[in-house]
Amino acid sequence: MASAHSVVPGRSLSAGIFFVSISLLFLSSHLAGSVFSSVRGIEINNQGTVAFTAGIMDQRGLTDAYVLATRDGELTTVAQGEAPSPLSGYRYAVLASNYKLDLNNSNNLLFSAILVAEDSTTERRAILLYRHDQGTTLPILTSGPDFLFRVNGLILNDSDQALITVSVAQACPAEPCTIWEERVYLFDAQTSALTLVAKRGDERPGGGQYVVVQGLDLNDRGDALIGETPKLGVVIGGYPRLYRKLRGEPVELAIAEEQPLPGTTGVLTPATSLDGYPQIDDSGAVVFTAKMEGVPGSLGGLFAFRSSATPLTPLALDNQEVGGVTFSMSGNCGFFDPKPCFLPPEFKLTGEGFIFGGGLAIGGGYDSLDGWYTDVDQPAWVQFVLHPQKTWVLMVSETGKAVLGVDGPVSVLHVLDAFTTQSTAMLTTGIPIAAVPNGSAFTDLRAHSVNDSGDILFTGYYRYQGHSYDGLFVFESSENVVRRIAVPGELAPSGVTLMRLVFSQFADGVFQDGSIRTQLQLFSSTPFATTATVRFFSSESDPLRMTLSGQSGTSFDYSIPANGSVLVETAGTAGVRAGYVVVESSGQLTGTEVFTVTDQNGTRRTEVGVLPSTAAIEFVVAVEAQNDVNTGLALVNLAPSAADVTFEAFDSEGNSLGTRAATLAAGTHMAQYLAGEIFPEIHTLIGKVHVTSSSAVYKTVLRQTQSTLTSFPTIDVVYPY
Incomplete structure (x- = not known):
C-alpha cells in the first residue's frame, strides 16, 4: 500500500507530493441507517395494509425494496437488494416490476426477484411467498442451469394459493437459439404442492395443443381461469380461448371463438374475441367480455359461463336498453376511422353479484345465471358521469367502491358506492393536510388501489419552499383522515436509526x-x-x-x-x-x-x-498512463471482514498483462497508481484494469496530469439475467 510520500519513478518530488495530496482525496x-429515496404504491388490502416498492439508501447504497405498511404504522421490509435471500448462499440482486407481485388480505406477499450467489458467479430467478404472521419467506419456484424462466404473472388468493405464469427457456433443435415455453402453475402453501396446470405443446381440452397460455384469475376456493392465444409472442387484444380448472377437477374448455350465443343469432368472432379482463367468481362462474357477429346493433357484450351443461348467458349486450339506459360498448375505431369498434368495459365481480365497468354500474346478482337480476326487484343499470368527458373509473373494490378521476394526476378523487349510487369527493387539492410534511397542501393526486372499505392508496404531490415532492398516503374513508405511509427522506425499516x-x-x-x-x-x-x-x-x-x-x-x-x-x-x-x-x-x-x-x-x-462512490464486487477501470498522465485507484472496505482483491491489467488489444492481489482488512483502504504501484513493472498503459473482490468495496478513480485532475467513473460488471 502506498505511503503518504510514495513517488512514481520518473516524476519530480513536487509532482509526487501533488498526487499524494490528491491521492488522499478519494x-x-x-x-x-436507512431512508426512503423513492416510494411507489402497489396495493392496499382489506386490513388497511399497503404494499409498495421503495428505493432505500442504507449501508448497501441505493437498493430497491418491497415494503409492507400495516394500519398501525409498522413498516416491514419484505425483500431488499443486496440483503440475504431465503435461498441459502444467495442474496437479492434485482426486484421485479410491480405487476409481478400480489398482496392478499392476510398481509402475505407473492413476488419475484433475481438472486445472485455470494461469490457473484451465478444468478437465479425466484418466485417467493412472504408470510407476514410467521415473518418468513418461502421460495416457490427457482431457476437453475437447466431451468431458466421469465415471470409473466402472479396471482395470490386469500387461501394462500398462487396462480403463476412463466416462460421457460427451451433450446432450439436446429441451431443455437432459445424459444420460450409458456407454463401455468398452481401453488398451495398449506401443502407446499406446486402443480403444472397447462403448458405450450400439451394436449388441450377440445382438441389440439396449447400455444401461448396465461393465468388470468384465481378465486379463494382455488378455481383457476386460464387464457390462450394461438399466436406466438405477446398476447395483444384478447384470448380466443378460456379454460377453467375447478379445484380437484381437470382443466376444461370454458369459452372458444365462433361459439354460438344462445338466444341470439350471433357467434363470438374468431379474431382475439375475448377482450378485457376475464374473471372467475367464488362459485366458479366465468364472466368475460367478447366481440360478436350476427346481432343487429350490437358489436359485443358481457357474458357468463357456469358449466358445459348450462348455456352461455349474455349478461349485457352492446347498445342494449335496460331500465331506460342504453349501455354502449362501442365507439370510433380511431380519429381517421369513423366506423364503430367494440370497446370492452372493465368490470369487477363480487361475492354479492355486482359488476362494475366503464363508468357504468350494473347492480344485481347473477348467481343462478338464468337471468340478469336474481336478487333485486328491478333492473339497476345506472350511468355515472361526474365530470363529462373527463371522468374515468380508475379502480373498483370487491364491494363496489370505485375511485373516479381523470387518467393521470387529478385534482379530486371520488369514492363511488355503486349500491347506493352516491359519489363523495373524498380528497381534493389545495387543502393543507396534516400528513404532509410542514403542513403543505396536495397539488396533484394519483390513485393506486382501493379496498372494500373505500380506503384509497394514492400518491400525493406537494410543494415546499419551491421544490416538488411526492409521497405515499392512504385516505381512510371510515375516519375521513389521511394517513402518511412513506415519504422520500424519512427513515425506512432498519435496525439502525x-x-x-x-x-x-x-x-x-x-x-x-x-x-x-x-x-x-x-x-x-x-x-x-x-x-x-x-x-x-x-x-x-x-x-x-x-x-x-x-x-x-x-x-x-x-x-x-x-x-x-x-x-x-x-x-x-x-x-x-x-x-x-x-x-x-x-x-x-x-x-x-x-x-x-x-x-x-x-x-x-x-x-x-x-462524488460519493458506489460499492461493487467486480468492476472495470479505464487506464491511461503515459508521459505525465497516470490513473489512481482508491478502494475502501467497509465490510466486517477482510476483502481479497484481484487486479488484472489489459492493453488496448485485449492482451492480459498480468494480475496482482491485495487484502484489505475490515475498515481499511488503499490509494495507489495503477501503473507503477499496483502494477510496479508497468509504466505505460492505455487499456483497462479488471477488479474483483470477495466482498463489495467502494471505489474512486482519478486521472492526474502535471497540473490537472479528473474524476473517472468505473464500470460495474453486470451479469445477464
Whole structure:
C-alpha cells in the first residue's frame, strides 16, 4: 500500500507530493441507517395494509425494496437488494416490476426477484411467498442451469394459493437459439404442492395443443381461469380461448371463438374475441367480455359461463336498453376511422353479484345465471358521469367502491358506492393536510388501489419552499383522515436509526510546496430538518482532533434545516494528516468533499471534488498512463471482514498483462497508481484494469496530469439475467 510520500519513478518530488495530496482525496459514502429515496404504491388490502416498492439508501447504497405498511404504522421490509435471500448462499440482486407481485388480505406477499450467489458467479430467478404472521419467506419456484424462466404473472388468493405464469427457456433443435415455453402453475402453501396446470405443446381440452397460455384469475376456493392465444409472442387484444380448472377437477374448455350465443343469432368472432379482463367468481362462474357477429346493433357484450351443461348467458349486450339506459360498448375505431369498434368495459365481480365497468354500474346478482337480476326487484343499470368527458373509473373494490378521476394526476378523487349510487369527493387539492410534511397542501393526486372499505392508496404531490415532492398516503374513508405511509427522506425499516456518510479519505496540513485543506458540504434535499455529527479518524481508526471552521474537537454537531446545508473546512495549517470522516445524521443527508491545494503563497494551484462512490464486487477501470498522465485507484472496505482483491491489467488489444492481489482488512483502504504501484513493472498503459473482490468495496478513480485532475467513473460488471 502506498505511503503518504510514495513517488512514481520518473516524476519530480513536487509532482509526487501533488498526487499524494490528491491521492488522499478519494472518498466513498456509506449508509448505516436507512431512508426512503423513492416510494411507489402497489396495493392496499382489506386490513388497511399497503404494499409498495421503495428505493432505500442504507449501508448497501441505493437498493430497491418491497415494503409492507400495516394500519398501525409498522413498516416491514419484505425483500431488499443486496440483503440475504431465503435461498441459502444467495442474496437479492434485482426486484421485479410491480405487476409481478400480489398482496392478499392476510398481509402475505407473492413476488419475484433475481438472486445472485455470494461469490457473484451465478444468478437465479425466484418466485417467493412472504408470510407476514410467521415473518418468513418461502421460495416457490427457482431457476437453475437447466431451468431458466421469465415471470409473466402472479396471482395470490386469500387461501394462500398462487396462480403463476412463466416462460421457460427451451433450446432450439436446429441451431443455437432459445424459444420460450409458456407454463401455468398452481401453488398451495398449506401443502407446499406446486402443480403444472397447462403448458405450450400439451394436449388441450377440445382438441389440439396449447400455444401461448396465461393465468388470468384465481378465486379463494382455488378455481383457476386460464387464457390462450394461438399466436406466438405477446398476447395483444384478447384470448380466443378460456379454460377453467375447478379445484380437484381437470382443466376444461370454458369459452372458444365462433361459439354460438344462445338466444341470439350471433357467434363470438374468431379474431382475439375475448377482450378485457376475464374473471372467475367464488362459485366458479366465468364472466368475460367478447366481440360478436350476427346481432343487429350490437358489436359485443358481457357474458357468463357456469358449466358445459348450462348455456352461455349474455349478461349485457352492446347498445342494449335496460331500465331506460342504453349501455354502449362501442365507439370510433380511431380519429381517421369513423366506423364503430367494440370497446370492452372493465368490470369487477363480487361475492354479492355486482359488476362494475366503464363508468357504468350494473347492480344485481347473477348467481343462478338464468337471468340478469336474481336478487333485486328491478333492473339497476345506472350511468355515472361526474365530470363529462373527463371522468374515468380508475379502480373498483370487491364491494363496489370505485375511485373516479381523470387518467393521470387529478385534482379530486371520488369514492363511488355503486349500491347506493352516491359519489363523495373524498380528497381534493389545495387543502393543507396534516400528513404532509410542514403542513403543505396536495397539488396533484394519483390513485393506486382501493379496498372494500373505500380506503384509497394514492400518491400525493406537494410543494415546499419551491421544490416538488411526492409521497405515499392512504385516505381512510371510515375516519375521513389521511394517513402518511412513506415519504422520500424519512427513515425506512432498519435496525439502525441513523444514516451514515463516510468520506473514505481526507487530507489537511502543510507540505513542502504548499498546503491542502478539506471542505465538507452537507445538505438535505428533503423537507425534513436533520441533525448531523461529523467525526474525523486516522487510518488506524483513532479519533483525530481537528480544527473545523475555527472550532476544535474530535466530533462536531450541526443542525441542518429542511432543504438546508452546512459547509465547513479544515484549517490546513498543521502538519499533513490524513484519514477518513464519518457523518451520522437523523435523516436523509448527502454531501461532497472538495480538496484545495495551494502553493507557499496561498495561491490556489488546483481543486478537485469527487462524488460519493458506489460499492461493487467486480468492476472495470479505464487506464491511461503515459508521459505525465497516470490513473489512481482508491478502494475502501467497509465490510466486517477482510476483502481479497484481484487486479488484472489489459492493453488496448485485449492482451492480459498480468494480475496482482491485495487484502484489505475490515475498515481499511488503499490509494495507489495503477501503473507503477499496483502494477510496479508497468509504466505505460492505455487499456483497462479488471477488479474483483470477495466482498463489495467502494471505489474512486482519478486521472492526474502535471497540473490537472479528473474524476473517472468505473464500470460495474453486470451479469445477464
